[in-house]
Amino acid sequence: MNAVRVERIRAALQEAFAPPLLEVEDDSHRHAGHAGARDGRGHFNVHIVSAAFAGKAPLARHRAVYAALGGMMETDIHALSIKAHSPDEAP
Numbered sequence: 001m002n003a004v005r006v007e008r009i010r011a012a013l014q015e016a017f018a019p020p021l022l023e024v025e026d027d028s029h030r031h032a033g034h035a036g037a038r039d040g041r042g043h044f045n046v047h048i049v050s051a052a053f054a055g056k057a058p059l060a061r062h063r064a065v066y067a068a069l070g071g072m073m074e075t076d077i078h079a080l081s082i083k084a085h086s087p088d089e090a091p
Contacts, residue, residue, distance in 0.1 A: 002026045002042050005076045009044060009069060016068035017050035041078035054086040
């Protein structure tokens with residue numbers, strides 16, 4: 001089930017940001033038994049590099065990622081760790 005979610009997350013972010021680097025990791029297994037995981041939603045880590053983040057503050061970048069994921073934040077994702085960089089900042 002979470003492999004499908006990872007692909008849905010990846011597709012939504014790819015469409016919204018056309019990133020040259022996008023990594024989506026399912027971290028749900030580390031949160032088994034956690035109160036927020038009981039409803040079946042997952043924990044995910046995202047590392048994304050996109051020109052769309054140039055000149056934007058970290059909060060604006062996170063909001064843009066949340067907006068791109070839309071309803072998945074309510075139906076599929078319980079927790080999301082985001083590393084968002086512009087190409088000039090990419091590690």
